[in-house]
Amino acid sequence: MKADNNLFHHPSYSYSSLPLRFFLFIFLLSLSSPPSSANGLLGDAQQLLSFKNSLPYPDHLPNWQPTISPCNFHGVSCNNNSRVSSIDLSNYLLDADFFKVASFLLSLQNLESLVLKNANISGAISSAPRFSCSGFLNSLDLAENAISGPVTDISAFGVCPALVSLNLSRNLVDLSVKEVAKGSGLSSLHVLDVSYNKISGENVVSWFLSDDEFSELQQLSLKGNKVGGSVPELNLKNLMYLDLSLNNFSTKFPTFGDCSNLQYLDLSSNKFSGDVGDSLSTCLKLSFLNLTSNKLTGPVPKLPSGSIQFLYLQENYFQNIFPASVSDLCTTLVELDLSFNNLTGNLPQELASCSVLEVLDVSGNSFSGEFPIDTLLNLSNLKTLSMSFNGFLGSLPDSLSKLVNLETLDVSSNNISGSIPSGLCKDPKNSLKVLYLQNNIFTGLIPESLILANCTNLNWISLSNNEWDTGFGRLANLAILKLGNNSLSGSIPGELGDCRSLIWLDLNSNFFTGTIPPALFKQSGNIAVALLTGKSYVYIKNDGSKQCHGAGNLLEFGGIRREQLDRISNRHPCNFTRVYRGTIQPTFNHNGSMIFLDLSHNRLDGSIPKELGSMYYLSILNLGHNDLSGPIPQELGSLKNVAILDLSYNRLNGTIPQSLTSLTLLGDIDISNNNLSGMIPESARLTRFLIIDFRIIPVSAAVETKKRRKKKEAALEAYMENHSNSATAHSIWKLSARDALSINLATFEKTLRKLTFADLLEATNGFHNDSLIGSGGFGDVYKAQLKDGSVVAIKKLIHISGQGDREFTAEMETIGKIKHRNLVPLLGYCKVGEERLLVYEYMKYGSLEDVLHDRKKTGIKLNWNARRKIAIGAARGLAFLHHNCIPHIIHRDMKSSNVLVDENLEARVSDFGMARLMSAMDTHLSVSTLAGTPGYVPPEYYQSFRCSTKGDVYSYGVVLLELLTGRQPTDSADFGDNNLVGWVKMHAKMRVSDVFDPELMKEDPSLEIELLQHLKVACACLDDRPWKRPKMIQVMARDSGGIRARCKKESK
Structure with missing residues (x-):
């Protein structure tokens, strides 16, 4: 939408449009106020009411009325002179463009602070050229909106001479910064937050930290963008806070020049590499340092002492022994995380001088030696001690009970033996809440001291996978008790x-x-x-192998760390195959x-x-x-x-x-x-x-079951003859008065062809990596050419229990009978020992995920006609599973990587029987409640374990959004903590055209109307309420007025 440059002259914004009673109010006010104050308040009221009248939904500001003083408007505050000085309309659905904000609000003469966080503000900063700004405005917060344009446009705020704090985080500020203009006019700015935008390029950091541009900048956050390239030597003369985390930096660790005032530095979740060395030696005031999730090597860096409080170095490749130099930081160090590196040896005795340390995490390394109790006993303020996934030996001594402030003790997955200290909870002052001792070699009696009278705070005990051989004491007031796989x-x-x-x-x-x-x-x-x-909690399902019993395991609340699954101790016999979440x-x-x-x-x-x-x-x-x-x-x-x-x-x-x-x-x-x-x-x-x-x-x-169904099968066979599934690419199934009848699987194709293991071994060159074309949650996929010359795809399933031969065969015969032009057909299968191999028709272009998001891999570009064809085909395939099979088949993992594309760019839904197959072959617990893939999982799956066809509809809606937007469902750089669904829903309420893939709009601008109709279908599929979502057969009939009406209502 173009800005109306004649907005100020529109009749609806003139003084004549205000009721007479408003002027009566101003007159009465003037009797008790200085003349200048009354006149000023009149002007403020006029601007605020004009802003309200410019909104598409002015009733969102209900008490902004001419009869009410602006100082009493919701979200408005005034100074001692009765002039509007502060506005906070956070979370109001204003649906305004930036031009109106600049025209009516920024120009309020006495405005000092404006907060419009999450207020549905859209449009480019450049849409308001040469806007005026209050000379008193010092703080501007426009976070969580849809403001767009190149990052260099923030120079426009240079007209605000007193501005010291600018927050544009979680917007759509984008474009690559290659050649930037000089002279931002923001030399007085102290705080700038442009995190979670779409900023990219290689000169970004240099521009922001240039003396010529932001010479007084003290705090800068570029978190969650796509900034990459090299980082020049940084001269941070005035900078106190710098956050470059969650970007695409992939160079050597940067060199810091003058960083004498820097207190907070976050470079986590990039790909910085090399040795940190003494790069930070001049940062004498540094109190927070986060280098998590990079590729840093060498020894743990030596840092200046006297100020470091929070040090996070986890998930790198730091090596050698735990540095004794850490003792230099001990006078101030509160939290230290060195987990998941390559550190060896034992904890140094020098660590004992860290008397204020509250959190120590050294899990996931290669530490060894006796449990370092002498060192730990000096850490009297310790609240969290995590030493899991190492090689510590020995036993836990009774003296461990002296750490009365300890809330979490995790020594799981080590080689610790003996018994639990009988005095662990005897001190009534103890604070122990969480006790992880699983995957060790503890033996003997679980002590009676773990009772309610002493461990009043203890609510999670995990003692599984040890060698306890006697009964346990009175374990009371607990939330989690895991004692599996003991004696x-x-x-x-x-x-x-x-x-x-x-x-x-x-x-x-x-x-x-x-x-x-x-x-x-x-x-x-x-x-x-x-x-x-x-x-939130995370439940992981055991793989069901012969040596692995039980339903599954519960991991730490708040998330699951992949490294914990990858590095699990040999003491634990189980592999984990699926992850579930709940609240x-x-x-x-x-x-x-x-x-x-x-x-x-x-x-x-x-x-x-x-x-x-x-x-x-x-x-x-x-x-x-x-x-x-x-x-x-x-x-x-x-x-x-x-x-x-x-x-x-x-x-x-x-x-x-x-x-x-x-x-x-x-x-x-x-x-x-x-x-x-x-x-x-x-x-x-x-x-x-x-x-x-x-x-x-x-x-x-x-x-008895067969008798009940015999008559129904005859009717279904007749229906099958009259309702062929050979619809042309241009036909669309219409809704009838009732859903399509179901078709029994027994009425389909003939028995599957059985192949020998030798055939498939030869066809894949011994399952060589050269033949590998993909990997997924159920196994690897290989391209192969059989002896008859046919090219096929062979899925080599993950190893599961060999006790499910009969179930595997039955499922193969069932899945193999499911034939539809938009489903990937199963051609054959093979089972030998614990190997299970499925043979599918080969699809030339691979998955929609590759075609859409990795064009270099497939070499093709999808125009709108191709995308529409894929959307319709995927809908047909999914609808067939839902409406034309007995039992109805729920896919459970519908996503773009499970939509394959053949040589005619026809969509073929794959893996539609995998969750059911794995359930049937699981001899201990037939879990079919697969949560799916992040970004595609419907919200109700996080509330219960129930899967439904409406869950598949939601996942299809995400795939449709991918086709419309060209974006992946989860991308922290694009969406931050949000995802594609949340991002689209937010923008659909503002400038809806911004969500569409720019390549589609360049192809033909007139497509916007058609794209909007498909977006409405996606909107219906993505309703948070499953019962409100359409059925897949309704999605196919996407010209249904009911779906459009609901989408239109939801997008308001």
Whole structure:
């Protein structure tokens, strides 16, 4: 939208448009105010009301009325002279362009501060040439908007002579800075934040730190841009704060000249390399230094002493021993993180002088030697000690209890032996909250001292994968208790039911005997521990290999570090294959706060307690591989939030209770290898999973199920004959009064061709890297030419349990019958030992992700016609899975890398049976609740483990956004902490055309109307409320008025 340069002369902004009562108000005010004050306030009011009237939605400022003093307007403050001096309209949906802001607000004569954070301000800074600015304005905050234009346009703010603080973070300031103009006019600026924009180029830092441009600059943030190239020697004479993190710097570590005033330096998440050396030796006031996630080598750098408080050097390649010179920093050092480097040796004794140190993290290195208790005991203020993933030896001494301020102790994945110190929690002043001892070789008794009376703050205990061989003490008031894979015996204590905040109980793979105590399920759980409430947690699924038991593991709240999975200790026998996220309930209003219960792989007998049905929040329940008997209690139907249920490998008998049909969130159920009989209850969800997973079921149940479906199959076959899937590329399926009927898979193609391992080994040259064309979550993909000359793609699945041969074959025969022009067809398969190989038709151009985002790899450019064709094809393929198969198939991982492109640029959806296949082959826990890929995961998947067709619709909406915008779904440089969906939704409310790929707009500007219609379809797919999203068959009929209306409403 072009700026209206005649805006000031428009009738709607004239004084005559203001009601008479406003002038009466000004007259009354003048009786008690100096004449100049009243006149000035009149002018301020006129400008503010003119600004309001210029907005598309002026009712967003409801109390900005002519009868009200501007000093009482929402977001407005006045000075002692009754003049408008401060405006804060953060989070107001103003939908204004920058021209109006500059014309009406910046020119307010006495304005000192203007904050319009997240106020839907758009347009280029250059749209308001030669605007006037208050001579008093010292602070301007325009963060989190859609202001655009080259970064050098900020020179326009040079007309604000008193401006000292400018915040343009999280906008669309872009373009490469190659040749920049001299003379910004901002020589008085002290604080400049342009983080999370689209700034690139190689001269950016030089321009900002030039004496000629910003000579008085004290704080500069360029975080989250795409700035790269070399960094010249920096002369930071006045600079106190510099943040260049999350950019594309890839040179040697920069040299700092005069940095005598620098206090804060963040260069993290770049690719700086080499030895830091003495580059920072002149930064005598430096108190915060973050060099995380670079490629720095050499020894830990020597830094000036006397001021460093926070030092973060993790995730680099620093080597050699822990430097004794760190002791020079000890008088001020509060937090030190050296994790995930290549450091060796032991912790130096000199570290003992760091008396104010509160956080010490040396995890993920190659430290060794005895546990350095003598050194650690001197760190009396220590709150967090993380030494995981190293090679420390010896035992934990009783004297460790002297660290009474210690809140988190993590010595997991080492070679520490012996027993837990009996006095660890004896001191009533102890602060211990989190205790990680897993993956070591601890033995003996878990001490009685871990009881409520002493460890009042303890809420996470992980002792799994050790060698405990006796019972455990009274563990109370806990949130997390992980004791899996030990040698614990005896009965499970009912006292655990007294733990009001217990959310995670893992006792798998021990030698527990006796019955499951009903008292375990009496926990009231009304209040969760403060540390956990409302926090995110990460659950990782075990790979199901023979030596790996149990459902999975819980990692630290707030995120998962890939390095922890890559460097896990040999003491842990499991590989982790899938990651799930969720949020702990802030309060528990029903009985039972527990969300995870794993008692599998023990020797428990007796019946399943009916009291288990009272655990309202339970999401994962694994009682498999025990000796339980009797019927499945009807009460389990009350577990309304359960997503994963495993009762396999027991001696349960009777029928499957009808009450299980009410488990609407159920994603997986495994009740195989029992003595159950009768019919499967009438439930589409149960039928879907039990037909796949009910591995050893009496013939009677299968026969009854077959009888019920026999008549339906005949009708479906007739429908198939009359509704061919050979639609042309130009046809679009229309909605009928009801959804398309389903088609039983048995009516499709003939049996798959079986190939030998030798055939595929020869075709890939022994699965040589030269044949590798891709990798994914389920395995590697190789290009191969078979003996008959046909070119195929071979997917070599990740290794999983070899006990699933029958399930693998059944799934192959099922998936192989699914044929559609927009699905990648499965041509054959091979299984030998633990190897599983799938043979697919080869697609010339690979994935849409490569074609769209890595043009050098594919060598083709997609115009709009090609993109539209791909969008329609992908929708057809997904709709076929949802509406034309029994059981309906949920993809669970729809993304651009799973949309392949053939030689005719036709879209082919791939991997549509992978999540289901891996579930069927998993002999311990058939988890089908795959969360998907970040950026494509619908919001409801973070609330529960339930997957649905509407989740696939959401993921398709993200793919459609990729085609429209040309952007990837997650890119910190583009979106910061946001993602593509959030970015588009924000911009769709402002200047919607800014979201489209500039290449498409250059191709044909008239495309904007058509692109807008497709954006509306994407908007409908991306509704946060799953029930509001269209079905895929509706998406195909994208000229449906209902979808457009909803998108139009949401984009307002």
